Amino acid sequence: MDIEEILSGLEGDERDLVAWLADMNEDDALALANRMLFEDTKDPLRVLELCRMAMDIVGKRFEEGEYFLPELVLAGEMLDQVGAIAKPLLADGEGGGAKKLGRVLVGTVHGDLHDIGKNIVSFMLDINGYEVRDIGIDVPVATFIDEVRSFKPDVVALSGFLTLAFDSMKETVEAFEREGLRSQFKIMVGGGQIDEAVRAYTGADAFGVNAVEAVNLCNRWLRVAA
Structure with missing residues (x-):
């Protein structure tokens, strides 16, 4: 996995969100995620996918010795906060009361x-x-x-x-x-x-x-x- 390859496929707010999450820019990242979800009505699933991309970068930096355990913990906390906002919005449109299939x-x-x-x-x-x-x-x-x-x-x-x-x-x-x-x-x-x-x-x-x-x-x- 190449970090630049991940970012190269993104533009605008999507690129900023992934980069800010991966760079531990907590305040800007969370503010942007809120705006994307509530003002721009971005698909919550897409926002969660962007979070996963950011974690890909964090994991790569950890393996290369650029990040350590504290960075992993902070990244997880930020992504959990975004997830807590996005998941209920996704559930509203997905019909969470379905019969259990397995x-x-x-x-x-x-x-x-x-x-x-x-x-x-x-x-x-x-x-x-x-x-x-x-x-x-x-x-x-x-x-x-x-x-x-x-x-x-x-x-x-x-x-x-x-x-x-x-x-x-x-x-x-x-x-x-x-x-x-x-x-x-x-x-x-x-x-x-x-x-x-x-x-x-x-x-x-x-x-x-x-x-x-x-x-x-x-x-x-x-x-x-x-």
């Missing part, structure tokens, strides 16, 4: 503290009719095993933004195999730098590039009519 277990794998992408996926699955259990960030393999046994999901969604998360995802999938659980559900992986090569490495069934794709995968796997 169970999805969602968590960020151990060694990774990112949660904005996971939170967006959890929210989108919920308002599209799925029963979601979000077990948080930095989740150990043993916890995934326990949660699978108790929740009995149809789909397990493993999230991670840092490249070190790829090994954690692989380790988690292999643990499902060892415990004889792998055949009981589908596995999707998602995060800023995940592609088909990473999907194959981890042993997951599919990867999703955004929250809409995560919903589409669940719909396809569970044969939900469009």
